[in-house]
Amino acid sequence: MQYSHSRLSTFNQCPFKYKLKYVDNIDPIIKDTVETFLGSIVHQTLEHLYQQLLKDHQNNLDELLSFFYHKWDEQWNDEILIVKKNYSMHHYQSLGKKYISDYYQQYKPFNTSKTLAVEKRIIFSLDEEKNYQMKGYIDRLSESKPGYYEIHDYKTTTRLPSQKQIEKDKQLAIYALGIKHKYLDVKDITLVWHFLKFNKEMRLNPSDKQLSKLSSELISSIDSIENIKKYPRNPSMLCHWCSYKPICPQYSHLYQIREQRQNRYHKRTGKQLVDQYVSLKKQTNQQKLDVYIELDQLKKDLIDYAKREHLDVIYGSRSKIRIIKKKESSNAFKGEQKDLILIEHF
Ligand code: SF4
Numbered sequence: 001m002q003y004s005h006s007r008l009s010t011f012n013q014c015p016f017k018y019k020l021k022y023v024d025n026i027d028p029i030i031k032d033t034v035e036t037f038l039g040s041i042v043h044q045t046l047e048h049l050y051q052q053l054l055k056d057h058q059n060n061l062d063e064l065l066s067f068f069y070h071k072w073d074e075q076w077n078d079e080i081l082i083v084k085k086n087y088s089m090h091h092y093q094s095l096g097k098k099y100i101s102d103y104y105q106q107y108k109p110f111n112t113s114k115t116l117a118v119e120k121r122i123i124f125s126l127d128e129e130k131n132y133q134m135k136g137y138i139d140r141l142s143e144s145k146p147g148y149y150e151i152h153d154y155k156t157t158t159r160l161p162s163q164k165q166i167e168k169d170k171q172l173a174i175y176a177l178g179i180k181h182k183y184l185d186v187k188d189i190t191l192v193w194h195f196l197k198f199n200k201e202m203r204l205n206p207s208d209k210q211l212s213k214l215s216s217e218l219i220s221s222i223d224s225i226e227n228i229k230k231y232p233r234n235p236s237m238l239c240h241w242c243s244y245k246p247i248c249p250q251y252s253h254l255y256q257i258r259e260q261r262q263n264r265y266h267k268r269t270g271k272q273l274v275d276q277y278v279s280l281k282k283q284t285n286q287q288k289l290d291v292y293i294e295l296d297q298l299k300k301d302l303i304d305y306a307k308r309e310h311l312d313v314i315y316g317s318r319s320k321i322r323i324i325k326k327k328e329s330s331n332a333f334k335g336e337q338k339d340l341i342l343i344e345h346f
Pocket of ligand 1: 016235
């Protein structure tokens with residue numbers, strides 16, 4: 001099995017997402033977000049620029065921007081998700097144009113280091129026995145003088161990391177391990193991040209000690225993945241950009257409601273249950289026994305509904321209810337409903 005930085009970071013972000021993507025091999029349900037699309041087209045454009053330079057031809061900025069627009073139009077489709085609804089596709093396209101133009105003006109005539117390869121594929125082993133294999137693609141590999149390698153990576157992220165965050169970033173350091181394996185004349189490796197939104201580059205020279213520590217960490221991450229028995233869900237802000245949201249029990253109910261709304265299909269028991277539960281819960285201060293009895297029944301119905309539909313969260317009109325599994329007590333009968341509790345969100 002060959003591991004990549006993206007594979008390992010998916011596991012760290014959410015083991016359940018890792019399972020869907022790499023164990024079950026399910027294609028992403030949401031094909032692309034506009035942010036990843038923008039990143040991809042900008043990468044293709046800069047790759048083109050340096051490929052032409054490798055052939056001793058320097059595109060002028062107008063030519064490069066026409067390449068960018070051509071790729072954008074050729075690959076854009078209506079399934080690409082724009083999460084921030086107040087921005088249009090054109091907003092992201094103009095960001096791309098700015099990133100390319102700023103980069104071009106800053107680095108022309110592109111001769112501070114000698115480009116050796118673009119989109120360079122590297123495969124290497126972390127151990128002598130070749131049990132731990134890594135792979136990756138380097139945006140651009142260059143050499144400032146013989147033996148002094150530079151690994152360049154283009155970032156279209158909207159946040160500029162601090163130097164400390166850069167030092168913790170593993171992606172380019174993994175590539176550095178690969179370069180050390182491949183080239184015997186390595187004297188020094190510089191990692192260069194190009195944060196295109198800020199027209200700013202950040203550099204780091206990892207020491208041999210740091211790279212060897214990273215290699216051990218990667219081996220232990222791979223061991224954890226290969227020995228995992230369960231793949232828990234890890235909801236976070238990053239779920240907004242998760243391509244598996246429609247089939248993740250954290251969000252699938254929301255998608256069911258949307259689909260039902262679209263199909264004018266109103267058998268929305270889950271949504272109705274949540275609305276009814278929340279409204280009854282507000283009446284419990286009235287100390288009416290029948291309210292408590294009905295509430296208890298609704299609780300059971302919600303748990304049954306969540307089990308049947310494989311949901312972690314059930315969405316109402318203005319509230320949502322999270323179903324959380326309690327730790328089984330030693331004398332609890334396996335699968336009994338009292339192993340589950342409800343948490344409300346208003
Ligand atoms: S939506 Fe969130 S919790 Fe669900 S798989 Fe994606 S990252 Fe994990």
